[in-house]
Amino acid sequence: MSPRTDHDGAHAHPAADGARYPTIVETLVSRARTGPDLPYLTSVAADGATATMSFGQLDAWSARCRHWLRTALGVARDDVVGLLPVNDPASVVALFGLLRAGAVCLVLNPADPPARIHDQLAARGAKAVLCASPADAERLGHGAVAVPRFERAPDPVGDAADAAVRLDDDALFFGTSGSTAAAKTVAQTHRNAAANAEALRRHHRLRAGDRVLGFLPVHHVNGVHTTLFAPLRAGAHVVLAAAFDPFAYPGLIERFRPRIASAVPSVLDTLLATWREPRLPSGFDYFLTAAAPLSVRTAHDVHRRLGARIVQGYGLTETTNFATTMPIDLSPDAYRAVMVDTDVPPVGVPLFGNEVTVLDPAGRPVPPGEVGEVCMRGHNVMSRYAGNPEATDEAFRGGWFHSGDLGRRALDPHTGRELLVLTGRLKNIAKVHGEAVSLEEMEHALRRLDGVADAACLAVPDPVEGESVVAVVVTGTGREADIRRHLGACFPPHALPRRIILAPRIPRTPTGKLQRPRLLAEFGLTPPD
Amino acid sequence: MDDLTEVIASLVARRLKDGAAPAGIDPDAPLSGLGLDSIAVVSLMVELERRRGVTLPAELVNRATFRSVRTLTEAVRRAESAAGRLP
Numbered sequence: 001m002s003p004r005t006d007h008d009g010a011h012a013h014p015a016a017d018g019a020r021y022p023t024i025v026e027t028l029v030s031r032a033r034t035g036p037d038l039p040y041l042t043s044v045a046a047d048g049a050t051a052t053m054s055f056g057q058l059d060a061w062s063a064r065c066r067h068w069l070r071t072a073l074g075v076a077r078d079d080v081v082g083l084l085p086v087n088d089p090a091s092v093v094a095l096f097g098l099l100r101a102g103a104v105c106l107v108l109n110p111a112d113p114p115a116r117i118h119d120q121l122a123a124r125g126a127k128a129v130l131c132a133s134p135a136d137a138e139r140l141g142h143g144a145v146a147v148p149r150f151e152r153a154p155d156p157v158g159d160a161a162d163a164a165v166r167l168d169d170d171a172l173f174f175g176t177s178g179s180t181a182a183a184k185t186v187a188q189t190h191r192n193a194a195a196n197a198e199a200l201r202r203h204h205r206l207r208a209g210d211r212v213l214g215f216l217p218v219h220h221v222n223g224v225h226t227t228l229f230a231p232l233r234a235g236a237h238v239v240l241a242a243a244f245d246p247f248a249y250p251g252l253i254e255r256f257r258p259r260i261a262s263a264v265p266s267v268l269d270t271l272l273a274t275w276r277e278p279r280l281p282s283g284f285d286y287f288l289t290a291a292a293p294l295s296v297r298t299a300h301d302v303h304r305r306l307g308a309r310i311v312q313g314y315g316l317t318e319t320t321n322f323a324t325t326m327p328i329d330l331s332p333d334a335y336r337a338v339m340v341d342t343d344v345p346p347v348g349v350p351l352f353g354n355e356v357t358v359l360d361p362a363g364r365p366v367p368p369g370e371v372g373e374v375c376m377r378g379h380n381v382m383s384r385y386a387g388n389p390e391a392t393d394e395a396f397r398g399g400w401f402h403s404g405d406l407g408r409r410a411l412d413p414h415t416g417r418e419l420l421v422l423t424g425r426l427k428n429i430a431k432v433h434g435e436a437v438s439l440e441e442m443e444h445a446l447r448r449l450d451g452v453a454d455a456a457c458l459a460v461p462d463p464v465e466g467e468s469v470v471a472v473v474v475t476g477t478g479r480e481a482d483i484r485r486h487l488g489a490c491f492p493p494h495a496l497p498r499r500i501i502l503a504p505r506i507p508r509t510p511t512g513k514l515q516r517p518r519l520l521a522e523f524g525l526t527p528p529d
Numbered sequence: 530m531d532d533l534t535e536v537i538a539s540l541v542a543r544r545l546k547d548g549a550a551p552a553g554i555d556p557d558a559p560l561s562g563l564g565l566d567s568i569a570v571v572s573l574m575v576e577l578e579r580r581r582g583v584t585l586p587a588e589l590v591n592r593a594t595f596r597s598v599r600t601l602t603e604a605v606r607r608a609e610s611a612a613g614r615l616p
Contacts, residue, residue: 246570248592270568270571273575
């Protein structure tokens with residue numbers, strides 16, 4: 001098969017082929033028409049102050065933003081525009097304004113070093129860059145623009161049309177976590193965004209009036225798609241906290257009484273520690289988790305101490321957001337059997353619009369219960385790595401997107417469903433806060449530093465971040481501070497090693513291969529499961 | 530630094546990514562300013578409670594307690610003396 005055919009195959013889905021999803025912008029316009037005064041987004045600032053934006057207000061304000069983008073910044077359809085969003089209404093308005101103008105929104109992490117942000121903007125040929133705050137814009141320089149407050153702006157005259165985008169057009173660009181040189185940009189289309197929102201609406205049975213509590217940053221796919229787009233699709237009400245505050249979060253649950261709260265496992269562990277007299281309000285259904293493997297211990301503790309369920313899902317930026325999620329309607333016995341009285345809680349069943357399979361190295365499906373590479377195809381699969389056809393071809397082989405994650409599928413007797421369980425990874429990566437950090441890339445970066453003779457990076461379990469990187473460095477002259485400064489210039493802050501160990505030598509095989517398990521043992525570090 | 534302050538400073542240092550030495554941590558510096566996010570702060574609390582065999586009462590589990598090494602040290606002392614142990 002030619003790469004082109006592989007690529008096309010990976011975007012087809014038999015059950016959903018031909019489905020014409022409304023785009024996210026069309027969904028917004030229709031929500032604003034049918035329920036303009038219904039609440040869409042209540043944002044909670046770090047100091048606890050709240051502000052609520054209705055569907056009608058988001059429609060009006062994002063239309064003003066669209067007009068401003070076109071007239072003040074000269075943004076045209078298909079232009080790439082960077083956005084450094086935070087969890088606040090202005091960022092949400094800017095995101096929708098960009099989609100309405102037909103621009104491709106390059107979503108950037110405001111915590112990244114300015115040099116890395118500028119590299120990403122340059123690599124994608126961004127026409128402009130928007131910041132949530134004037135302070136960020138000033139820090140970034142080079143013409144970065146702070147997003148104006150559109151709630152007080154006049155409505156535009158003579159600009160009433162959203163760009164006529166096609167479903168296959170690029171909508172969003174997300175950078176991956178690699179070093180500046182090797183980072184890839186995931187290109188998500190309008191179809192990806194629309195299909196994922198519809199898939200989440202169906203799976204979680206989201207309805208108008210449901211409340212969803214979120215705090216994950218909107219510069220991540222989870223923040224954009226789970227927190228913002230899926231509730232919009234359903235007409236649900238989002239409560240978006242500026243950040244996770246372990247001391248204030250219980251109060252948010254009590255005050256806003258969400259049906260679903262979106263979280264990550266480490267946050268639930270934190271919540272169990274700080275919520276000393278927990279009581280979930282009636283109507284609370286479950287915590288939705290992703291980004292890092294959920295341990296049985298967390299599932300057990302949440303079940304016992306909070307009396308609540310966790311619905312675990314799995315996906316990658318390359319599959320828009322979620323590829324699989326646990327069923328939400330398990331009987332109490334089935335829930336206990338698969339999530340609590342087990343070794344590894346599964347990540348569930350494929351979501352609407354995509355298929356998930358497990359393949360052997362030759363690309364053949366492995367029998368149930370056997371481990372292989374988890375592969376996806378369907379409407380949530382990214383279009384490509386922007387500007388990187390080699391990486392795209394590598395990822396799309398045999399008509400499937402190859403995740404690099406290992407797993408097995410087996411019919412579960414308690415639920416009667418075929419559930420996916422993740423077992424490991426093909427590549428040498430650490431998943432820090434759910435983001436892949438290539439160990440080999442970091443080793444290459446270390447060896448580029450003067451005075452470094454050898455380097456090895458290892459993934460170790462981390463109570464805070466799921467996993468963290470430990471770097472073992474052989475150097476005669478280098479100091480730890482220099483090593484940290486060097487890595488800090490190439491990697492995003494969260495990817496940096498938790499520990500740097502200076503060692504006289506690194507054990508390698510006669511052919512020069514790293515022996516990571518031996519290294520872990522040698523330095524008293526336990527391997528991740 | 531006294532013993533408890535030192536223990537807490539070392540727990541803070543272990544959670545920082547710039548390889549800071551416990552002795553170099555200003556006991557009055559806000560933990561957030563040192564680079565500790567909220568999840569790291571709580572993992573510190575869990576480890577501290579386990580090591581000292583003390584449980585902070587609900588009214589002390591708040592942002593003010595976890596502002597700095599000093600405020601945390603004071604809160605742990607208070608919890609320990611309330612639990613009938615010598616400070």
